[in-house]
Amino acid sequence: xxxxxxxxxxxxxxxxxxxxxxxxxxxxxxxGAYGAPVPPRHQPQPQPGPYGRPPTVPYGxxxxxxxxxxxxxxRGRVAGLVAAVLAGVLVIGTGVWFAVGGDEGADDxxxxxxxxxxxxxxxxxxxxxxxxxxxAAEINKGRKEGEAKVRWVQRNGVDLPGGGAxxxxxxxxxxxxxxxxxxxxxxxxxxxxxxxxxxxxxxxxCAAPTLxxxxxxxxxxxxxxxxxENSVCDKLQMIDLATGEAGWSATFERAPTQDGLANIVMAIxxxxxxxxxxxxxxxxxxxxxKHLWDELPGPCPSYGLxxxxxxxxxxxxxxxxxxxxxxxSEPDDAVGEVRRIDPGTGRTLWTYRAEKGxxxxxxxxxxxxxISLRKGGAVEGxxxxxxxxxDGTFRSRPAAGADVPEARCSGMRRNVGANLDTCVxxxxxxxxxxxxxxxxxVDGVLTNDVVAFDMSTGKKKWKVPAPAGRTLMPLRxxxxxxxxxxxxxxxxxxxxxxxxxxxxxxxxxxxxxxxLRHPASAAATERTFTDPLVLHTxxxxxxxxxxxxxxxxxxxxxxxxxxxFGD
Numbered sequence: 001x002x003x004x005x006x007x008x009x010x011x012x013x014x015x016x017x018x019x020x021x022x023x024x025x026x027x028x029x030x031x032g033a034y035g036a037p038v039p040p041r042h043q044p045q046p047q048p049g050p051y052g053r054p055p056t057v058p059y060g061x062x063x064x065x066x067x068x069x070x071x072x073x074x075r076g077r078v079a080g081l082v083a084a085v086l087a088g089v090l091v092i093g094t095g096v097w098f099a100v101g102g103d104e105g106a107d108d109x110x111x112x113x114x115x116x117x118x119x120x121x122x123x124x125x126x127x128x129x130x131x132x133x134x135x136a137a138e139i140n141k142g143r144k145e146g147e148a149k150v151r152w153v154q155r156n157g158v159d160l161p162g163g164g165a166x167x168x169x170x171x172x173x174x175x176x177x178x179x180x181x182x183x184x185x186x187x188x189x190x191x192x193x194x195x196x197x198x199x200x201x202x203x204x205x206c207a208a209p210t211l212x213x214x215x216x217x218x219x220x221x222x223x224x225x226x227x228x229e230n231s232v233c234d235k236l237q238m239i240d241l242a243t244g245e246a247g248w249s250a251t252f253e254r255a256p257t258q259d260g261l262a263n264i265v266m267a268i269x270x271x272x273x274x275x276x277x278x279x280x281x282x283x284x285x286x287x288x289x290k291h292l293w294d295e296l297p298g299p300c301p302s303y304g305l306x307x308x309x310x311x312x313x314x315x316x317x318x319x320x321x322x323x324x325x326x327x328x329s330e331p332d333d334a335v336g337e338v339r340r341i342d343p344g345t346g347r348t349l350w351t352y353r354a355e356k357g358x359x360x361x362x363x364x365x366x367x368x369x370x371i372s373l374r375k376g377g378a379v380e381g382x383x384x385x386x387x388x389x390x391d392g393t394f395r396s397r398p399a400a401g402a403d404v405p406e407a408r409c410s411g412m413r414r415n416v417g418a419n420l421d422t423c424v425x426x427x428x429x430x431x432x433x434x435x436x437x438x439x440x441x442v443d444g445v446l447t448n449d450v451v452a453f454d455m456s457t458g459k460k461k462w463k464v465p466a467p468a469g470r471t472l473m474p475l476r477x478x479x480x481x482x483x484x485x486x487x488x489x490x491x492x493x494x495x496x497x498x499x500x501x502x503x504x505x506x507x508x509x510x511x512x513x514x515x516l517r518h519p520a521s522a523a524a525t526e527r528t529f530t531d532p533l534v535l536h537t538x539x540x541x542x543x544x545x546x547x548x549x550x551x552x553x554x555x556x557x558x559x560x561x562x563x564x565f566g567d
Contacts, residue, residue: 134525136193142521147499150522151540152193154562156548158182164549164556166414168208170535170542171241173216177535177542178241179562180205180220187244190540193564197244206233209266209273210421211308216241217286219273221264233264236275238286248289265419267307272343274305274313281305281313283346293346300337306363306421311341312371314360314420317353336360338371340392350392358384362407364426368455370433372407385426387433387455396458398433403451403463405435408473408531410546424534427474427482431455432507434474434482437463445469445493450484450505462509469493472503472512475534481506483515485534485541488523499523501565502536516541518565528560540566 136150143149158165160182169179176196178187185199207221222235238247264277272292274283281302283292296302300317315337336359340349354360354373361374361383369388375381385405387395398405409423425436433453439446448471452461466472469489474482481504489495499518516539518526532543543563550556 139519139522139525143519147517147519148501148541148565148567150519151191151564151566153525153560154188154193155557156559156561157557158184158548159553160548160556163415164547166416166547167544167561168205168220168414168417170533170544170562171212171216171218172535172537173212173241176216176242177562177564178218178239178244179544180208180218181548185220185239185244187241188562190538190542190564193562199239199244199246201237203231203235205416207264207266207275207417209268209307210419211268212241213268213271213286217247219266219268219284219286221266221275236273236284238289250284250289250291263418265303265305265417267305267311267419267421269307269309269311269343272311274307274311274341274343276302276305276313281346283343292344296339296341296346297348304360304363304418304420306366306419308366308421310366310369311343312363312366312369312420313339313341314363315339316359319356333357334359336373338363338369338388338392340369352386352388352392352394354386360420362409362423363420364407364423365428366421368428368430370426370428385433385435387428387458396454396456398435398453398458399460400435400451400453401460403449403460404438405451406438406448408436410531410533413531413547415547424473424475424485427477428455429477429480432461432477432482434477434484434505436471436473439471443469443494445490447471450474450482452505452507452509461507464505464509464512467495467498467512469495470500473534475502475536483536484512485536486512488518488520488526491524491527496520500526502534502541516565522563522565525560525563529563538566540564 134153136152139150139153158181165182167179167181169177171178172190175190176187177190178185180186183201183204185201185205186195187197188194189196201222203223203225205220206223208218212218217238218241219236219238221233222237224231224234234252236250238249239245240247264275266276267274268286271286272283273286274281276282279301280294281296282294284290285292296313298315300315302313302315304314306312317335317337318333319335333356335356336354337351338360339351341347342349352369352371358373358375361372364370364372364385368390369392371386371388373384373386385398387398389395405426407423407425411418411422427434431454433455435451435453437449437451439448441447447466447469449463449465450472451463453459454461464472466486470493471487473485473487475485476483484503484505486501486503488500489498497520499520499522501514501518502516503512504515505512516536518541526543529543529545531546533546535542535544541564545559545561548556548559548561550559
C-alpha cells in the first residue's frame with residue numbers, strides 16, 4: 001500500500017484576494033450571488049465547523065448545537081457528535097412505509113393542497129399576494145432565434161416546515177430526473193417535467209450520495225421519526241430512480257449512548273454504498289442490501305467520502321495527543337489524509353498524507369484525484385488545491401497568483417448531507433484543471449474569470465474573463481473541453497436581452513463557445529436560482545435549487561425549484 005507525501009512543495013499562503021499564491025476558501029455565502037434576490041429570512045445559517053471544516057459539518061466533526069431536522073423546526077446542523085462510537089447492529093427489512101401521493105407541481109399545474117401539521121411561522125398574518133414566476137409557455141413567447149426553449153419550470157408546491165427544506169439530487173437515469181426533499185422522493189420527465197413517480201417517506205430525508213449507480217439506484221438516509229428532538233439519521237432506503245420503487249431498507253440499532261448518527265455522509269462506487277458517521281464507516285451492496293464491512297483500517301477517524309469511478313475517504317490523524325486549539329481550527333498536530341478505498345472490501349489501496357496542520361477539505365475530482373486542503377478556520381484560514389497521480393502520489397499544486405479560484409459547494413446552502421464531492425467551480429481531465437475565480441464587483445455587478453492550470457506542473461496556462469456582468473462556473477470536462485455554466489446578467493447589469501446558458505472552453509482557452517443559449521425571456525426566473533446545481537446532458541440543461549425557503553408559505557409554494565432548457 002503506497003503512502004505518499006509531496007517532496008516539500010511550497011507552503012500555500014493565505015488565500016485572500018490580495019495574496020499571491022494558493023487558493024481562496026470555498027465561497028462565503030452572500031446575498032444575490034448571481035444577481036439573485038436576497039435569500040429569505042428562513043434561509044439556513046451554516047455554522048463553521050471545527051478543525052477548519054467548511055460550514056457544513058461531516059460526520060466526525062462535532063457541529064454546534066442545533067435543533068433536529070424533524071418536526072417542522074428550523075433545521076440547522078444537528079449537534080451532539082462524539083469522538084467515541086459504539087458499534088451499530090444492522091437490521092435488514094422491507095417494511096411497508098410508503099404511500100404514493102402528490103407533491104410538487106410542474107409549470108402551471110396546481111399542486112395538491114394539504115394541511116400542514118408543522119408550526120406556522122411566528123408573527124405571520126395577512127401578506128401581499130405572491131406573483132408567481134411565469135411558466136414555460138409564457139417564457140417561450142419571448143424566445144428569439146438561436147435561443148433554446150424552456151422545456152418546463154417545476155414549482156416547489158410543497159408546504160414545508162419553518163426554515164424550508166434542502167433538496168438532494170438531482171439524479172438522472174434515462175429520461176427521468178429525480179430529487180429527494182423533506183419527506184418525498186420524486187421523479188420527473190426530462191422531456192416535459194411531468195411527474196413520473198412520487199414516493200412519500202415516513203420521516204425526514206437526512207442524507208444521500210451525490211451520484212447514483214450506473215443503473216439508476218440510490219440509497220437515501222432517513223431520520224428515525226418526526227416526533228422527537230432525539231431523532232437521528234439511522235435509516236437507509238434504496239430507491240429505483242427509473243420507477244420510484246422502494247427496495248431494501250436498513251436500520252442502525254441505536255447504541256445506549258450517542259453514537260454520531262445525527263449526521264452521516266454517503267458515497268456510491270460501483271454497486272456499493274459507503275456510509276459514514278462518527279468513528280465508523282459501513283458498506284452495503286446496493287443490489288441486495290447485504291452488509292459488506294464496517295471498519296476502515298488504522299487508528300485515524302474518517303470524516304468524509306467522495307464516490308464515483310473511485311472511492312476516496314478523508315481522515316484526520318494525530319501524531320501525538322491532541323493539543324489545545326482555538327475553536328474552528330485544525331489542531332496544530334493534526335494531519336489530514338486522503339485514501340483510495342476498495343469499495344467491496346474496505347481495503348486501503350493508497351494513502352496521500354498532507355503536511356501537518358492541513359485537513360482534507362473537499363474532493364473536486366476522484367479520477368484524476370484533485371483535492372482541496374485547509375489549514376485554520378473556515379473564514380480566516382488557508383486553502384490550497386493539490387493534484388495527485390492515479391497512485392496517490394503528489395503531482396502538482398497549482399499556483400494561482402492574484403487569480404484566486406473559488407469553489408461553490410451545495411453544502412453551504414443545504415442543511416442536510418455533507419458529502420465532500422458536492423462542489424462546482426473546478427473541473428479537470430488528465431491534462432488541464434479549469435477553475436472559476438473568486439467573484440468580484442465590476443460596475444456594481446458580479447463577474448469572474450476561468451483560469452486553467454497544467455495538471456503536471458501547476459503552472460497557469462491562461463485566463464478567460466466572463467462576459468460583462470455575468471459569471472462562469474465550470475461543471476465538468478467532457479470530450480476534452482470544460483462545460484461551464486454561464487449565469488444570466490444581474491438585474492443591475494448594463495447587459496440586457498441575454499439569458500444564461502452552457503458554454504465550453506478547451507485546453508487552449510480562447511473565447512467561450514456557446515453550447516446552449518438560455519432565452520433572455522427566462523433570465524428573471526433563472527436568477528431566482530441562487531447558486532443552483534446545474535446539469536447538462538443530451539443537449540439539455542437543468543437547474544435545481546438546493547434549498548427551498550420563502551418569506552411566506554405562499555411564496556414558498558410558488559418558488560421555482562427546477563427549470564429545464566433545450567430543444
